[in-house]
Amino acid sequence: MASIQKTKSGYRVQIYVKGARSSKTFATKRECVEWAAGQINNIKAPAEHKTFRDMMEKYRDEVSPRKRGQRWEEIRINKLLNEEKDGMADMLIGDISKADIAKWRDKKIASGLSGSSIDREWVIISNAFNIAIKEWDWLTINPMSSVKKPAKNPPRDRLIADHEIVLLDQVTGYSKTSDLSTITQRVGACLHFAIETAMRAQEICNLRWEDLSGRVAKVTTSKTRSGIRQVPLSSYAREIIERLRVINGEKETVFDVKTSQLDALFRKAKKNAMLEGFTFHDSRATAITRLAKKLDILDLAKMIGHKDLSMLMVYYREGAEEMADRLD
Secondary structure, three states: OEEEEEOOOOEEEEEEEOOEEEEEEEOOHHHHHHHHHHHHHHHOHHHHOOEHHHHHHHHHHHOHHHOOOHHHHHHHHHHHHHHOOOOOOOOEHHHOOHHHHHHHHHHHHHOOOOHHHHHHHHHHHHHHHHHHHHOOOOOOOOOOOOOOOOOOOOOOOOOOOHHHHHHHHHHHOOOOOOOOOOHHHHHHHHHHHHHHHOOOHHHHHOOEHHHEEOOEEEEOOOOOHHHOEEEEOOHHHHHHHHHHHHHHOOOOEOOOOOHHHHHHHHHHHHHHOOOOOOOOOHHHHHHHHHHOOOOOHHHHHHHHOOOOHHHHHHHOOOOHHHHHHHHO
16 A cells, blocks of 8 residues: 655655555655555545535444444434534545544533543544444544543542432332332332442333343343343342332333433432432442442452453442441
């Protein structure tokens, strides 16, 4: 594709692609590489007619549907294109440089968006560029590959405290004797089930009756492939399921709560209880921190679906004071 030779005055680069030959001399080898990549992009004609909008819409319509997070990704791409209508949206993808990517990154940082949120958008856009290179033959280089990503947020250290769970029970109407006939009560049940099992909100909402067998729940729709697993159920978790069986036994899912409903009603419950600083997902860390006192580390990793044991450190959030208490 490209050859670079040392000359007396610098370096000479030659390229030959699809019958087209070109060469040029530069002072540095790096300039040769960058020029060659740019020339190859120009020779590959599709890129000169495709815009950033074309690329992201094609990715949204053809690639996102293959993913479990399809709905979230489609919403994010539509929002991104709307935000970039005066920016990259209508730029030709072959003209987008690392300077344009850096400008987009800095604009996001200036808007107050967290590093982790920017990172999630970054991953989608970078994946789209990579697909355009590997599958669509629109480009040869990803302009994001040489741009520094923004720093992610520091790991969270928040747990849901016992007194906060009590307050949430009061506003959701959940108790060990409530009939769970209302969706708000079942949101309360979701929280307790999450703390018993360390299952994610989506996994709980997608749990079907056929996924239950004795003292085990099978997670078949997880965020990751390694998350497809068998989850042992405590006596309290099984008690919640049996109470739900009375009212939801004929329904497709155990809790009969959609993820969007769980998110909205949990936020409302927090507001009514005048609580803040945590999300439903922090129930996973709360559960893992509690379960770590009962299970061997390998058993715990298997239960929650982590192949990488270092990921447990992200969710294990017991404080130094609590550890000191156990040392006394």
